[in-house]
Amino acid sequence: MDIIVNSVGDANCILIKSDGESMMIDCGVKNGCYASIKEQFIGAQFLAADYFLLSHYHDDHYDLLRKLPICKKSVLKKFYYPIIPKLSSSSITLLNNSTTVGSPTTLPIKIGKNKTNCCILAQCILLMQVLHNSVIPFKNFGSPAANILELLRKRCDRINGAEALYMGKKIKLGSEEYEVIWPPRTFTYKDPGNTDGIAMPKEIVKNINNIFEVLKNNDNLKKVWDKLGEYVKNDTKENFDSIDNNVDELKDIIDAASKIQQETKDLIVGYAKNIANSISICLYRDNEFLFLGDLENAEIKKCIEKKFGSSGEIKVNYFIAPHHGTHWNDELKRVKAENALISVGESLYNRKKILNYKMVCMHLFITFNHGDYKCCNEALVFNIMQNYNMLSFYNSVVSLK
Numbered sequence: 151m152d153i154i155v156n157s158v159g160d161a162n163c164i165l166i167k168s169d170g171e172s173m174m175i176d177c178g179v180k181n182g183c184y185a186s187i188k189e190q191f192i193g194a195q196f197l198a199a200d201y202f203l204l205s206h207y208h209d210d211h212y213d214l215l216r217k218l219p220i221c222k223k224s225v226l227k228k229f230y231y232p233i234i235p236k237l238s239s240s241s242i243t244l245l246n247n248s249t250t251v252g253s254p255t256t257l258p259i260k261i262g263k264n265k266t267n268c269c270i271l272a273q274c275i276l277l278m279q280v281l282h283n284s285v286i287p288f289k290n291f292g293s294p295a296a297n298i299l300e301l302l303r304k305r306c307d308r309i310n311g312a313e314a315l316y317m318g319k320k321i322k323l324g325s326e327e328y329e330v331i332w333p334p335r336t337f338t339y340k341d342p343g344n345t346d347g348i349a350m351p352k353e354i355v356k357n358i359n360n361i362f363e364v365l366k367n368n369d370n371l372k373k374v375w376d377k378l379g380e381y382v383k384n385d386t387k388e389n390f391d392s393i394d395n396n397v398d399e400l401k402d403i404i405d406a407a408s409k410i411q412q413e414t415k416d417l418i419v420g421y422a423k424n425i426a427n428s429i430s431i432c433l434y435r436d437n438e439f440l441f442l443g444d445l446e447n448a449e450i451k452k453c454i455e456k457k458f459g460s461s462g463e464i465k466v467n468y469f470i471a472p473h474h475g476t477h478w479n480d481e482l483k484r485v486k487a488e489n490a491l492i493s494v495g496e497s498l499y500n501r502k503k504i505l506n507y508k509m510v511c512m513h514l515f516i517t518f519n520h521g522d523y524k525c526c527n528e529a530l531v532f533n534i535m536q537n538y539n540m541l542s543f544y545n546s547v548v549s550l551k
């Protein structure tokens with residue numbers, strides 16, 4: 151396989167090619183010094199990509215989609231996005247009993263037998279999207295992936311499909327298969343006997359509780375929350391399908407959202423942002439490729455143990471270090487990578503944890519030091535942007551298809 155790691159500051163934008171097909175993983179930019187030439191360069195990659203995968207709902211992973219030059223591709227074969235894990239029944243008990251959360255009768259949460267089992271995480275993310283309304287072009291709505299989908303729609307004449315990814319799914323590039331190793335389908339809470347799901351990270355519990363606290367004191371926010379609950383279904387596909395049908399009805403949600411105090415918005419967005427990293431899509435291909443999104447330290451451990459057990463080496467050719475090389479868990483010492491690749495800009499670069507990644511690879515490449523780089527079977531090419539004529543680059547990626 152080939153990889154292009156674009157130098158986009160403290161953000162992520164990667165193109166991977168496997169057996170003739172290519173997939174763009176994220177398309178963000180942050181604190182990077184980038185110019186229009188860079189946008190063209192990445193625009194050309196976007197045009198050549200068969201698939202687009204959004205690792206998680208943070209703007210340093212999709213914001214560049216808004217800034218690409220006028221480029222519109224005819225067909226995107228599929229858009230992949232992370233599923234919002236469901237909370238298991240034990241988590242619902244938590245919500246019913248906890249004093250910090252409040253009772254379902256005072257809060258507009260429909261939980262329990264014979265009622266809609268709203269997914270709290272999905273609500274958080276949806277809420278975040280409503281509140282991000284000023285940042286992301288906001289039209290269609292209905293699933294956590296809707297805003298990104300809207301961005302993609304502006305860039306593609308046709309999107310043939312969209313799919314929420316979760317642990318255990320397989321995706322194909324050409325004939326080569328990549329396994330999704332995170333996020334889990336279900337998060338559980340305080341339920342050691344449950345082998346189905348993954349224990350819900352404390353951080354998520356904390357942030358959900360915090361969101362409930364904010365909800366209690368803000369009528370407009372409650373209105374938004376309540377309305378959102380009606381649109382959150384258990385099945386992500388259903389959400390996706392309903393996007394276009396609900397636009398008019400959702401106007402009052404957007405209305406109410408606009409009346410929420412800025413201070414409250416900042417709080418909620420802050421909490422919801424903390425959740426997003428924990429549900430990053432992570433990918434693995436035997437002996438070849440390991441991508442861990444922006445996983446938090448605790449989830450790195452859970453993800454590695456879930457996939458690879460509690461011991462043994464994990465050999466790969468390319469290892470994309472999680473969270474721009476700044477997140478680390480000792481479980482990663484088991485990784486033996488030919489190349490560790492880090493996408494990072496100036497402001498995250500000085501975090502010492504980046505140094506940890508020297509331990510797990512033969513070669514360490516960091517966009518902040520090396521610029522854009524392309525790794526392929528034959529060679530490693532630095533500063534590809536400077537070295538490539540845009541047109542010939544575009545032709546070369548397109549001709550591979």
Ligand SMILES: [Zn+2]
Pocket residue numbers: 160161162208210211444473474
């Ligand atoms: Zn990030």
Ligand SMILES: [Zn+2]
Pocket residue numbers: 206208426427444
């Ligand atoms: Zn992130």
